[in-house]
Amino acid sequence: MSFMWSRICNKSRLCLSAVTAAPPSCRLLHVGQRASLTKAFSSRDVELFAELTGDNNPLHLDPAYARTTSFETPIVHGVLINGLISAVLGTKMPGRGCVFLYQEIRFPAPLYIGEEVLAEAEVRKIKMSFAFIAVTCSVKDKVVMEGEVMVMMPEDQQQRG
Numbered sequence: 204m205s206f207m208w209s210r211i212c213n214k215s216r217l218c219l220s221a222v223t224a225a226p227p228s229c230r231l232l233h234v235g236q237r238a239s240l241t242k243a244f245s246s247r248d249v250e251l252f253a254e255l256t257g258d259n260n261p262l263h264l265d266p267a268y269a270r271t272t273s274f275e276t277p278i279v280h281g282v283l284i285n286g287l288i289s290a291v292l293g294t295k296m297p298g299r300g301c302v303f304l305y306q307e308i309r310f311p312a313p314l315y316i317g318e319e320v321l322a323e324a325e326v327r328k329i330k331m332s333f334a335f336i337a338v339t340c341s342v343k344d345k346v347v348m349e350g351e352v353m354v355m356m357p358e359d360q361q362q363r364g
Contacts, residue, residue, distance in 0.1 A: 232326060232334060232356060238243075238296035239323040242287055246316050252283045270272045278313040284348045286336045287322035292354055296324060297334055308338070308350030310329030318342045332356055 253259050261268035269277045320340050328335040334356050340348040
């Protein structure tokens, strides 16, 4: 995880050399800061997502087909779950104006239609105008998505010189 982030930041260093640093107290976003939201996806949400993207995999849409799999019932598209993280980042932390640059995610367990999922983000590191954020989506103690993201913070969240 940190190896990949280092490579991305180091490659970007030349482009960011004009950014000046100020004391961390000038920054509104800080390491350890957290944000979250909850959502339960309905069958209609999953159908609309399939219509928008063209991902008509019967595992998501057809209960008869899903019964023939190890999941036994339709599951929510992984990318739809990931959309909750985008919502947390774009509306809560860092918020309006942030740019999603990189992500590495895993789906250790399925999210079933109707389950209430908690999407959480926690700032782990800040380097210049970039925030490195750990993300998870879970249903009670079951993690359905986890990973790391890198965002460019909105200008009002960046340090001032």
